[in-house]
Amino acid sequence: MSYSKSTLSKAAQKLESRRSKAQRIQMARHLEVTEKLPIISKYENQLSETGLSVVKAIGMGSDAQEYIKQLSELNLAVQDKIKSLLKENGYPEDYLEVPYTCKNCSDTGYKGGYVCECRKELLRQLAKEELASVSESEKCRFDNFDLNYYPQPIDSVLGVSPQRRMSDILEYCKCYAEDFDTESESLYMHGATGLGKTHLSLAIANVVAENGYRVIYDTAQNILSSLEKEKFSYSGSSERENEILDCDLLIIDDLGSEFSTQFTVAAIYNIVNTRINRSKPVIISTNLTESELEAKYTQRITSRIIGNYVSLLFLGKDIRQLKNAF
Numbered sequence: 001m002s003y004s005k006s007t008l009s010k011a012a013q014k015l016e017s018r019r020s021k022a023q024r025i026q027m028a029r030h031l032e033v034t035e036k037l038p039i040i041s042k043y044e045n046q047l048s049e050t051g052l053s054v055v056k057a058i059g060m061g062s063d064a065q066e067y068i069k070q071l072s073e074l075n076l077a078v079q080d081k082i083k084s085l086l087k088e089n090g091y092p093e094d095y096l097e098v099p100y101t102c103k104n105c106s107d108t109g110y111k112g113g114y115v116c117e118c119r120k121e122l123l124r125q126l127a128k129e130e131l132a133s134v135s136e137s138e139k140c141r142f143d144n145f146d147l148n149y150y151p152q153p154i155d156s157v158l159g160v161s162p163q164r165r166m167s168d169i170l171e172y173c174k175c176y177a178e179d180f181d182t183e184s185e186s187l188y189m190h191g192a193t194g195l196g197k198t199h200l201s202l203a204i205a206n207v208v209a210e211n212g213y214r215v216i217y218d219t220a221q222n223i224l225s226s227l228e229k230e231k232f233s234y235s236g237s238s239e240r241e242n243e244i245l246d247c248d249l250l251i252i253d254d255l256g257s258e259f260s261t262q263f264t265v266a267a268i269y270n271i272v273n274t275r276i277n278r279s280k281p282v283i284i285s286t287n288l289t290e291s292e293l294e295a296k297y298t299q300r301i302t303s304r305i306i307g308n309y310v311s312l313l314f315l316g317k318d319i320r321q322l323k324n325a326f
């Protein structure tokens, strides 16, 4: 599992703000209660005195244990007094405790050296939001992929029913998403425009990100222009490039629609090759045929993709046109 720097720092900020908000609420409640019930301050002084006595008692040797036991009983009795006082005055018993969102880790994100579940959940949530910010990923799910748009009769040229084939592809993609791990294979989704390649690659992205993997999804055009910007910037940073080469699943949508230059050809080769060498999965979708891809991205790149990726050929009529017709 890996997350981008921005997701990690957003999670840290979020936990920090939960923590300070909870502490602020507690301070305000404390002011309110001690103004109304000043005796609570007296009890609190008693609590801090017993606390100090415990610290002193640690140096007392063998008698310490009994003494500490007495102190903690006293302490509990005072706490009970505070609780009943709060209750009598219409407050909840725990009104003066800091209302952390996660009681387990007090909103620090860690407990006993381990990452708390709340931090894991927060990271998953933020990664999903990040995905949604570059695409309409939320709308593209497996359960709303409609096979009815694909013709049922056997295509005379291809000898298969497009609907049947797409049903198999849908099933394969579901299994791929659910079983995804960092050693999953790469996918090469190809076929004419408007056949649901983006829909299925985003449906995979959603499930994989939900399972806690770091997914980057974007169009080839956006990926390439962000790399180009980084390459020619003065900062010398290669943060975006590292993320693209290192994330658990990289999805490059609509390869071939961008304007190709010497830079884009080299960048795509670098991505494809580096991720194959690192055994990291990629999903590439393209409307281009194999020979069009070769013409645009050289035979060297095309054969790396075709030789190493699982090929999924999408069939049917342009769904977007069909949908618009209704």
Ligand SMILES: [Zn+2]
Pocket: 102, 103, 104, 105, 106, 107, 108, 109, 110, 116, 117, 118, 119
């Ligand atoms: Zn927690």
